[in-house]
Amino acid sequence: MDSQEGLNRAAAPATRNEGLTSVAAADALARHGPNRLPEPPLPGPLALFFRQFRSPFIYILVIAAAVSFLLGQMSSGVFIVAVLLLNAVIGTIQEVSATRAAAALRKMVKGTAKVIRDGAPKTVDIEELVPGDLVMLASGDKVPADIRLVHSQSVAADESMLTGESLATTKNAQAMVADDAPLGDRQNQLFAGTIMTHGRARGLVTATALDTELGKIAGRLSAPRTSEPPLMIRIRKFTYKVAAAIFVAIVLLVAMMLMSGGYDAEGMILMAIGLAVSTIPEGLPAALTVALAIGMRRMAAHNVIIRKLIAVEALGSCTFICSDKTGTLTVNELTIRKVVLPDGSRFDVSGEGVSPGGAIDGNGNTDRLRDLAITGVLANESQLDYAGGEWDSSGDIVDVAFLVLAKKLGLSISDINERQRRLDMIPYESENAYSGSLNRDGDTTWLYVKGSPEKMLACCTQMIDASGTPVALDAAAIQAEFESLGRQGYRVLALARRQADSAEALADMTFLGLVAMIDPIRPEAKDAVARCRAGGIEVAMVTGDHPATARAIAAELGLCGPDDPVVTGTDIRAATAQGADAADALIRPARVFARIEPQQKEQIVTSLMRGGHFVGVTGDGVNDAPAMGAANVGIAMGKRGTDVARETADLIITDDNFASIVDGIEQGRIVYNNIRKVIALLIATGFSALLLFFLTALAGFFGPALPMPMIAVQLLWLNLVANGLQDVALAFEPKEGGELDARPRRPSEPIFERHIIEHVLLTGTVMGGLAFAVYWYVLHIGIPEAEARNLVLMQMVLFGNIHALNSRSERRSLLRIPFFANPFLICAVPLAQIIHIAALHLPVISDVLQLQPVTPREWLLLLGVASILFVVEEAHKWTVRRRDRRAAR
Structure with missing residues (x-):
C-alpha cells in the first residue's frame, strides 16, 4: 500500500488512539502478508559453477576440446578441459556471495515494535505489523515500517541511508506535504529502516514489506543486472571475430590445397582441424583469470577488495x-566551519569530524568566542569522549559539533558542566526550532539557548560590540549575514543568553553570534x-x-x-x-x-x-x-x-577513502594492458602458424606441392610450448608508469584495435614468413621431410620465446625494461625451451611428435634467424613512440 490512498485507509481504525483490534490485525496480516522482505532464491555453488560457461569463447574451447579428443590428442584435450575447469572454479568462488543484497536489506527490519492493539500498548514482532497499526516510537528506535505521524514531540530521524542527507530530518505530524514530495521533504512521515534520533511519536503504518520505500529498493535489487562489465563486452566481440576469422582462413586454406593438388583428403582434414585447435587461443581464459587475480591482490594492497573478479578491469x-x-x-560528521560575532568579528575553523584537531583563525575577541562556545556546550545533550585511542561521540551531530568547537578552543567540557549546574532543560522541538539550558553559575542563573537565526533574532534585543559593551541589536545586518551563509550551503545556527530565573524567560536576550556548519569534504x-x-x-x-x-x-x-x-x-x-x-x-x-x-x-x-x-x-x-x-x-x-x-x-x-578508487583505477588499467599483451602474443603466434601453411599451399601454385610444414600433433605441441607458460607469465607484468596520464579507452574501442592489429600483422608475418623461408630452404637442399618439420617446429618455438619477451611492453624497448621486474616470465621462457629440447630426446614424446635432436650448429642458426624478429619489433616500437610524440604535439 502506498501514497495518500494508504494513509486514508489506515487512518479510520486509529482515530480514537485505540489502534487496531486483534481480529482486524489478523485479517490485515492475511491480506498484506508479513512485514519482511522476501528472501530471493540464491543460486547454489553448482548453479554458479555452470554459469561460468556462458561465454562464446568458452563455447569455442569446448568445441576445441571435443575435437582434440576425437583426433586422439588426449594431452591437448585434457589441457583445454583443465583450463575450463580452473576458470569456472575461480569464478564460482568469487561469486558465491554476489546475490545477497536483498538478504542484507532484510536484516534491517528485524526486531519488535510497540503498538496499540485492542486499546492497550503491546509489543509485537515487526513481521506482524500491518497497515493501519498505531505504532509508538521513541528516540533511538529503528522505524519498523513506513509510518504517517499522528502525534509528534521533538521528532527527528536519521534518513541518510535513504536520502543521503547527513543531517537528521525534523518531523512534524501537523506538516502538510504534497503527495509527490521528495523523501527528504516528507516531514509527516517516517520510513522503514531509518532511526529516530530525537523525540517521541505515534503514527499509522501505511506500508509494510515490499510496499515500503526500503522494500521498493529491495525489489529493484532483486531484478537481473542489465549492465555488463566492459571487459566482457570487449572479449565477447573479440571472440566472435576470432572464431569467424579462423573459420574463413581455414576454409580458404583447404580450398587452396585442393586447387594446388598433391594433398590427400584425410591429411587435409587432420591438418585443418589441428590448425583450428592450435590457432584458437585457449590459453586466454587462464591468462585472463591470472591477470584479474593478480590485479585483485594488488588492489587489496590499496584498500580495494574485489567481490567479483571481472570488476578488477571494469x-x-x-x-x-x-x-x-x-x-x-x-x-559524514557535521563540523563548524565559520563563526561570526555580532560585532563583525569572523573566525574560520579547520579540521573535520569529531576529532578536535584543527585551528581557529580570526581577527576578533576570543573572549566573546569562548562565551559563544560555552553556550553551545551547555545547551547540549550529547557526549564527546576520548577512548580506545580515538574520539567517540554520541547524540545529535549538531550538539557534538559544539563540543568539538569547545575542545578546539582549549575549553574543558567537564569543567564547564561542573561549574554551571543545570537546573532545567529545554529539549529541541522542530516546531520551536531551538533548545536551551538553565544553569546556575555561583549566585547567578543563566539561560543559554541555541536555535534558528530567525527564532533567536526574535528573542534578542541586544548584542555585545567590539569593546564588550551591550548595544542595541542590529537585526538587519545579522539577517543578511546568515542568509549569505545559507546561500553558500552552510547550516546556520544562532546562540544567545541572559540572566534568568526560569527556562521560559525567552525574551530580551543577548545575541552572541552565528555558527556555520557543514559536512566537510x-x-x-x-x-x-x-x-x-x-x-x-x-x-x-x-x-x-x-x-x-x-x-x-x-x-x-x-x-x-x-x-x-x-x-x-x-x-x-x-x-x-x-x-x-x-x-x-x-x-x-x-x-x-x-x-x-x-x-x-x-x-x-x-x-x-x-x-x-x-x-x-x-x-x-x-x-x-x-x-x-x-x-x-x-x-x-x-x-x-x-x-x-x-x-x-x-x-x-x-x-x-575516495583516493583509493583512483589507485584502483590505475591497477585496473594495468590489468587491461596486460590482457592486451597476452592477446597480442596469442593471436600473433596463431597468425604466424596460419601464414606458414598459407605460404606452403601457395608455393604449390608455382611448383611442386610442398608437404605440410607440421602435422596436427606438432601444431598442438607448438601451442603448448610456445604459449602455454609465457601467456600466463605475461599477466604478471608490473605497471610501466603513466597509466593514469592516458585518456580512458573509448567505450566503443574494441580490444583488438589498431595497435594490436599492427603488432599481429607485423610480428605474425615475420614469424610465419621466416619459418616458411627456413622450411623451403631445408627442403630445397635435400633435408628429409620429417627433419625439415623438426627444424621448423624448433624455429617456431624460438620465435614464440623471443616474441613473449618483446611483448612485455607495447611501446618501451625490451632493453629499457628492468629484466627481472617479471621473474615469472623470465623463468617461463627458458623453461618452455628446455621442455621442447627435452621432448626431442625423450623416446616416448619424440616418437609421438615425430621429433629428433637438433645439433648445436642448427640450433644457433635457427636462433640467429629468430633474432631478426627482435630487431623488427624494436624498430616497430620506435616507430610507435615517434608517432605518439607527433600526435601529442
Whole structure:
C-alpha cells in the first residue's frame, strides 16, 4: 500500500488512539502478508559453477576440446578441459556471495515494535505489523515500517541511508506535504529502516514489506543486472571475430590445397582441424583469470577488495564516476566551519569530524568566542569522549559539533558542566526550532539557548560590540549575514543568553553570534577528483542533500563553479515527463545532482550509459544500492557502508577513502594492458602458424606441392610450448608508469584495435614468413621431410620465446625494461625451451611428435634467424613512440 490512498485507509481504525483490534490485525496480516522482505532464491555453488560457461569463447574451447579428443590428442584435450575447469572454479568462488543484497536489506527490519492493539500498548514482532497499526516510537528506535505521524514531540530521524542527507530530518505530524514530495521533504512521515534520533511519536503504518520505500529498493535489487562489465563486452566481440576469422582462413586454406593438388583428403582434414585447435587461443581464459587475480591482490594492497573478479578491469575502464556525497566525498560528521560575532568579528575553523584537531583563525575577541562556545556546550545533550585511542561521540551531530568547537578552543567540557549546574532543560522541538539550558553559575542563573537565526533574532534585543559593551541589536545586518551563509550551503545556527530565573524567560536576550556548519569534504577527496579528471574520467556528485549544500561541497571539490546550476530531483522529474531525450539533455552535462531519490540515481546512471559512458557508482547507503547495481561497476564504502551497499557492490573500499578508487583505477588499467599483451602474443603466434601453411599451399601454385610444414600433433605441441607458460607469465607484468596520464579507452574501442592489429600483422608475418623461408630452404637442399618439420617446429618455438619477451611492453624497448621486474616470465621462457629440447630426446614424446635432436650448429642458426624478429619489433616500437610524440604535439 502506498501514497495518500494508504494513509486514508489506515487512518479510520486509529482515530480514537485505540489502534487496531486483534481480529482486524489478523485479517490485515492475511491480506498484506508479513512485514519482511522476501528472501530471493540464491543460486547454489553448482548453479554458479555452470554459469561460468556462458561465454562464446568458452563455447569455442569446448568445441576445441571435443575435437582434440576425437583426433586422439588426449594431452591437448585434457589441457583445454583443465583450463575450463580452473576458470569456472575461480569464478564460482568469487561469486558465491554476489546475490545477497536483498538478504542484507532484510536484516534491517528485524526486531519488535510497540503498538496499540485492542486499546492497550503491546509489543509485537515487526513481521506482524500491518497497515493501519498505531505504532509508538521513541528516540533511538529503528522505524519498523513506513509510518504517517499522528502525534509528534521533538521528532527527528536519521534518513541518510535513504536520502543521503547527513543531517537528521525534523518531523512534524501537523506538516502538510504534497503527495509527490521528495523523501527528504516528507516531514509527516517516517520510513522503514531509518532511526529516530530525537523525540517521541505515534503514527499509522501505511506500508509494510515490499510496499515500503526500503522494500521498493529491495525489489529493484532483486531484478537481473542489465549492465555488463566492459571487459566482457570487449572479449565477447573479440571472440566472435576470432572464431569467424579462423573459420574463413581455414576454409580458404583447404580450398587452396585442393586447387594446388598433391594433398590427400584425410591429411587435409587432420591438418585443418589441428590448425583450428592450435590457432584458437585457449590459453586466454587462464591468462585472463591470472591477470584479474593478480590485479585483485594488488588492489587489496590499496584498500580495494574485489567481490567479483571481472570488476578488477571494469574499474580501470570507467569513463564516468557518480559518487555519493555523504560519507564518500565528505566525512559524514557535521563540523563548524565559520563563526561570526555580532560585532563583525569572523573566525574560520579547520579540521573535520569529531576529532578536535584543527585551528581557529580570526581577527576578533576570543573572549566573546569562548562565551559563544560555552553556550553551545551547555545547551547540549550529547557526549564527546576520548577512548580506545580515538574520539567517540554520541547524540545529535549538531550538539557534538559544539563540543568539538569547545575542545578546539582549549575549553574543558567537564569543567564547564561542573561549574554551571543545570537546573532545567529545554529539549529541541522542530516546531520551536531551538533548545536551551538553565544553569546556575555561583549566585547567578543563566539561560543559554541555541536555535534558528530567525527564532533567536526574535528573542534578542541586544548584542555585545567590539569593546564588550551591550548595544542595541542590529537585526538587519545579522539577517543578511546568515542568509549569505545559507546561500553558500552552510547550516546556520544562532546562540544567545541572559540572566534568568526560569527556562521560559525567552525574551530580551543577548545575541552572541552565528555558527556555520557543514559536512566537510574528506582531506584527500579534492586531489582524488583532480587525479580522475587528469586521467580523463568525469566525476559527478549525486546526493539527496539540499542544492545549496551540494553546490558548496562540489565547488570545494572543483566539480563546479560557485554559480553553476545544480540539477535536482524535481528537475529530473519534470524533464522525464517531457521524454527520455529531455531527461538525457538535462542529466548528461550536469556534474552536481541534489535532492535525488534512489530511483533517480539509477536513472542518472542509465542515462550516462546510454550516452556511451562506462559508469562506476560509489556510495555507502541503501539509497545508493539501485544505482550501484545498474552501473558497469558498483563501489561500496566498507567502514561506514551498509550491508546493502557492500552486498550490491562489485568492489569495496575498506578505508572509505575516495583516493583509493583512483589507485584502483590505475591497477585496473594495468590489468587491461596486460590482457592486451597476452592477446597480442596469442593471436600473433596463431597468425604466424596460419601464414606458414598459407605460404606452403601457395608455393604449390608455382611448383611442386610442398608437404605440410607440421602435422596436427606438432601444431598442438607448438601451442603448448610456445604459449602455454609465457601467456600466463605475461599477466604478471608490473605497471610501466603513466597509466593514469592516458585518456580512458573509448567505450566503443574494441580490444583488438589498431595497435594490436599492427603488432599481429607485423610480428605474425615475420614469424610465419621466416619459418616458411627456413622450411623451403631445408627442403630445397635435400633435408628429409620429417627433419625439415623438426627444424621448423624448433624455429617456431624460438620465435614464440623471443616474441613473449618483446611483448612485455607495447611501446618501451625490451632493453629499457628492468629484466627481472617479471621473474615469472623470465623463468617461463627458458623453461618452455628446455621442455621442447627435452621432448626431442625423450623416446616416448619424440616418437609421438615425430621429433629428433637438433645439433648445436642448427640450433644457433635457427636462433640467429629468430633474432631478426627482435630487431623488427624494436624498430616497430620506435616507430610507435615517434608517432605518439607527433600526435601529442
